[in-house]
Amino acid sequence: MPTNETLKALQDAADGLSYQSETDAPWTVFAWPTAQGEPTGEGVRQLGRHKAGAPVEEQTLEWFFAPLVGDQNWYGDEERATAARYRALLDVVKRYLKGAKVMRVGEREIAVYIVGTACEGGWAGLKTTAVET
Numbered sequence: 001m002p003t004n005e006t007l008k009a010l011q012d013a014a015d016g017l018s019y020q021s022e023t024d025a026p027w028t029v030f031a032w033p034t035a036q037g038e039p040t041g042e043g044v045r046q047l048g049r050h051k052a053g054a055p056v057e058e059q060t061l062e063w064f065f066a067p068l069v070g071d072q073n074w075y076g077d078e079e080r081a082t083a084a085r086y087r088a089l090l091d092v093v094k095r096y097l098k099g100a101k102v103m104r105v106g107e108r109e110i111a112v113y114i115v116g117t118a119c120e121g122g123w124a125g126l127k128t129t130a131v132e133t
Contacts, residue, residue, distance in 0.1 A: 006096045006118045007031060013092040014126055017085055019112065021130035030113075033122035039115045044103040047123070048111060059102040061114070065090050097125060108133055 007029050014027035032047045041056035068086040075083070093100050097116025105111045110132060115125035 009092050013089040019128040023131045025129040027126045027128045031124045035123035038099050050105050054106050057104040064102040
């Protein structure tokens with residue numbers, strides 16, 4: 001079962017960060033302590049209480065985080081600071097969640113989960129919303 005240490009580390013790393021799509025959405029921490037094995041799209045769809053037919057797209061951490069952690073030569077101080085915060089978040093995810101991956105559930109208003117197996121068992125991670133019309 002995910003401990004307060006895992007959940008606190010994830011919350012601290014994501015605090016104040018928002019995911020930008022057609023809207024900006026905060027990250028929230030979740031824990032599914034009864035989940036077993038490696039996270040799957042079907043498991044995330046069920047545990048996240050999404051409709052049975054909702055599409056699920058799986059992505060690697062590297063693919064998902066690539067545009068968030070890179071520094072562009074046109075970045076100002078705020079953009080560089082945000083990229084650094086996302087690099088720190090990625091480090092925390094890799095440290096606390098085994099086999100972490102990204103699951104995107106739905107269409108247009110997409111639930112985005114960064115989910116992995118907590119060191120203590122069960123699944124845990126971060127969730128946000130992306131709006132893509």
